[in-house]
Amino acid sequence: MSDESQLGLDAEHPGDLHQHDDLLIEVARRYHFQEQSKIDIARDLGISRFKTARLLTEARDRGAVRITLHRPRERWTGLAMRLKQAYGLQHVVAVNMHGASMKQLRAGLGREGALLLQQYLTNEDVLGVGWGRTVKAIADQVSTLPKCNVVQLGGIAGDPGENSIELVRILSSHSGGRAFPLYAPLVVPNEDTAKSLKGSPEISSTLDRFRDVSVAVVAVGSWEPPNSQLRMFCTRDDRAAMTAAGVKAEICGVLLDEDGNEVETPLSPRILAMTSSQLRRVPTVIAVAGHTSKTEAIHAVLRGGFANMLVTDTQVARELLAMHERTATE
Amino acid sequence: MSDESQLGLDAEHPGDLHQHDDLLIEVARRYHFQEQSKIDIARDLGISRFKTARLLTEARDRGAVRITLHRPRERWTGLAMRLKQAYGLQHVVAVNMHGASMKQLRAGLGREGALLLQQYLTNEDVLGVGWGRTVKAIADQVSTLPKCNVVQLGGIAGDPGENSIELVRILSSHSGGRAFPLYAPLVVPNEDTAKSLKGSPEISSTLDRFRDVSVAVVAVGSWEPPNSQLRMFCTRDDRAAMTAAGVKAEICGVLLDEDGNEVETPLSPRILAMTSSQLRRVPTVIAVAGHTSKTEAIHAVLRGGFANMLVTDTQVARELLAMHERTATE
DNA sequence: CGCTAAGGTGCTCATATGAGCGACGAATCG
DNA sequence: CGATTCGTCGCTCATATGAGCACCTTAGCG
Numbered sequence: 001m002s003d004e005s006q007l008g009l010d011a012e013h014p015g016d017l018h019q020h021d022d023l024l025i026e027v028a029r030r031y032h033f034q035e036q037s038k039i040d041i042a043r044d045l046g047i048s049r050f051k052t053a054r055l056l057t058e059a060r061d062r063g064a065v066r067i068t069l070h071r072p073r074e075r076w077t078g079l080a081m082r083l084k085q086a087y088g089l090q091h092v093v094a095v096n097m098h099g100a101s102m103k104q105l106r107a108g109l110g111r112e113g114a115l116l117l118q119q120y121l122t123n124e125d126v127l128g129v130g131w132g133r134t135v136k137a138i139a140d141q142v143s144t145l146p147k148c149n150v151v152q153l154g155g156i157a158g159d160p161g162e163n164s165i166e167l168v169r170i171l172s173s174h175s176g177g178r179a180f181p182l183y184a185p186l187v188v189p190n191e192d193t194a195k196s197l198k199g200s201p202e203i204s205s206t207l208d209r210f211r212d213v214s215v216a217v218v219a220v221g222s223w224e225p226p227n228s229q230l231r232m233f234c235t236r237d238d239r240a241a242m243t244a245a246g247v248k249a250e251i252c253g254v255l256l257d258e259d260g261n262e263v264e265t266p267l268s269p270r271i272l273a274m275t276s277s278q279l280r281r282v283p284t285v286i287a288v289a290g291h292t293s294k295t296e297a298i299h300a301v302l303r304g305g306f307a308n309m310l311v312t313d314t315q316v317a318r319e320l321l322a323m324h325e326r327t328a329t330e
Numbered sequence: 331m332s333d334e335s336q337l338g339l340d341a342e343h344p345g346d347l348h349q350h351d352d353l354l355i356e357v358a359r360r361y362h363f364q365e366q367s368k369i370d371i372a373r374d375l376g377i378s379r380f381k382t383a384r385l386l387t388e389a390r391d392r393g394a395v396r397i398t399l400h401r402p403r404e405r406w407t408g409l410a411m412r413l414k415q416a417y418g419l420q421h422v423v424a425v426n427m428h429g430a431s432m433k434q435l436r437a438g439l440g441r442e443g444a445l446l447l448q449q450y451l452t453n454e455d456v457l458g459v460g461w462g463r464t465v466k467a468i469a470d471q472v473s474t475l476p477k478c479n480v481v482q483l484g485g486i487a488g489d490p491g492e493n494s495i496e497l498v499r500i501l502s503s504h505s506g507g508r509a510f511p512l513y514a515p516l517v518v519p520n521e522d523t524a525k526s527l528k529g530s531p532e533i534s535s536t537l538d539r540f541r542d543v544s545v546a547v548v549a550v551g552s553w554e555p556p557n558s559q560l561r562m563f564c565t566r567d568d569r570a571a572m573t574a575a576g577v578k579a580e581i582c583g584v585l586l587d588e589d590g591n592e593v594e595t596p597l598s599p600r601i602l603a604m605t606s607s608q609l610r611r612v613p614t615v616i617a618v619a620g621h622t623s624k625t626e627a628i629h630a631v632l633r634g635g636f637a638n639m640l641v642t643d644t645q646v647a648r649e650l651l652a653m654h655e656r657t658a659t660e
Numbered sequence: 661c662g663c664t665a666a667g668g669t670g671c672t673c674a675t676a677t678g679a680g681c682g683a684c685g686a687a688t689c690g
Numbered sequence: 691c692g693a694t695t696c697g698t699c700g701c702t703c704a705t706a707t708g709a710g711c712a713c714c715t716t717a718g719c720g
Binding site: 367368369380383 | 705
């Protein structure tokens with residue numbers, strides 16, 4: 001019958017297909033995530049409203065837009081809402097993971113984090129990516145992102161297969177944008193090494209991108225119990241010093257005390273990652289962390305104002321609310 | 331502030347909440363999967379069109395409806411379409427799993443199968459569930475189904491954790507309907523045992539449901555190479571007899587030759603499962619099977635007309651098309 | 661008992677959207 | 691070269707939909 005059958009892949013002009021698909025994705029994203037009307041989308045993208053409509057039906061038919069139904073277990077909207085108001089956050093997701101294992105918990109946080117990312121990220125954003133297993137869980141569950149660049153926020157940490165470079169690679173492949181990895185360890189042996197690395201072209205080219213990051217996804221590490229990637233780089237003395245200095249939390253390589261103030265430590269100059277002042281300047285910082293062992297750390301991060309969106313579990317959310325009441329009334 | 335905070339769970343009248351949520355799900359399903367207009371839904375369910383609209387926004391806000399975007403890799407719609415026409419099927423999904431491991435392949439088939447199920451199943455359906463790891467993969471990826479009953483189509487086979495009863499349990503919990511398990515092995519030692527079991531009340535109550543099954547999800551087993559759950563129940567003589575009889579495929583406990591004709595074997599009377607004539611009477615039979623080792627078996631099943639929907643991978647789809655050309659021109 | 665506040669309901673009217681149609685351009689074929 | 695076919699585009703008009711409002715019920719309270 002038809003002659004294009006051989007490969008099932010229509011060979012059009014080289015770039016055409018991808019241009020078309022990119023437009024498809026963009027339209028679908030605006031319609032479903034940004035809740036723009038088809039007429040608005042048409043005006044914004046300079047196409048007719050009929051074309052928008054046709055692209056949207058094509059998106060559905062080709063499986064680009066997928067809809068799933070979930071039976072909502074609780075009406076915990078209220079919980080997330082209260083937490084949002086208590087800490088003055090922009091958005092909170094509290095996923096009900098009662099009785100789940102750590103692995104399941106991470107998967108749950110990953111799912112929600114991926115969803116949030118897909119909904120908030122736009123074409124013009126630059127995505128900054130932290131590290132850790134929780135962030136990895138997000139990368140694993142992301143399906144498609146708007147076409148934006150992806151910047152690694154800190155040097156390599158963690159096992160191969162879940163290190164920061166891998167995360168940046170995965171996420172940029174999902175977005176179709178450029179990847180800016182950092183080919184250096186998260187913590188280097190001494191300050192001089194850090195300085196010389198920061199000066200080298202392939203490192204600084206990524207560091208220079210930090211100023212453009214508009215959305216950052218980062219994990220939160222607790223210091224006590226040891227739940228931070230940083231801890232493995234410390235000597236015993238370092239650790240003692242830091243515990244003495246009151247370090248309670250870690251976000252993106254920044255160490256915080258229980259009130260969310262940054263703590264200067266001997267480790268600080270040796271860290272290759274976004275600095276606290278840079279992090280503060282990122283418009284949207286999504287902190288993803290769960291399990292009650294991290295409640296204190298998350299509390300510190302939120303008090304310090306280092307994140308404006310939070311993905312966590314309901315258990316932690318409840319504890320955070322209680323903790324906030326306590327500190328507020330003191 | 332508010333007094334309902336303690337549990338984050340608003341205590342309404344006992345059943346009200348679930349009734350509300352069920353309605354929510356039903357409306358969302360009709361709107362998103364069945365593409366009914368809000369006005370139609372309102373009329374069908376006897377509510378106002380405003381209420382439908384409000385339920386739909388609530389569904390989104392509470393995360394009951396989730397939308398994900400995927401970058402379509404190929405325009406292989408044509409492949410699925412051609413396969414659909416070649417074998418006269420109602421629906422074909424060919425997922426591109428090039429270079430994937432068996433585990434990944436199964437996960438991919440599971441995802442697509444789950445999606446298909448969620449889209450086709452309605453409130454009035456009765457879901458029949460086969461067995462095997464592929465069907466398990468579907469159950470694992472289903473999130474929510476319309477409220478329908480779930481019937482086990484054959485006795486227990488496979489390891490605990492992926493046996494048929496477990497599947498029925500999982501799926502019915504997702505649908506909220508009743509589960510009809512079969513507490514008996516798939517193959518019993520002899521015909522008499524089979525007969526007496528079929529007569530026992532708790533078995534026959536499920537067997538009686540077979541006539542009501544409107545949608546069946548089943549795997550396809552190949553006989554050569556050994557890819558059927560049945561094979562493990564055979565003696566060496568049985569196997570030889572069956573290979574000699576030209577058995578090439580197995581679907582839902584029914585053994586077929588290469589042309590899709592049922593083959594009577596010594597095993598047949600000992601099997602506790604839906605019969606071939608019952609299977610033929612099911613309006614919608616979704617066969618889920620991938621990997622090229624099963625191509626021949628799938629071909630036989632389709633030729634025999636035992637399934638009208640197919641979920642497979644692109645590689646198998648191509649082989650099936652080629653195989654169909656060959657048998658058609660002979 | 662009446663008053664008030666809150667949540668839920670269905671209305672009106674302006675607007676967004678879908679179905680179907682003819683126009684246009686590109687590729688194909690005689 | 692002209693004719694035909696196919697796919698895409700944007701139009702019209704009937705219809706579906708959303709924003710905002712008025713109404714009703716319910717519950718809380720003096």
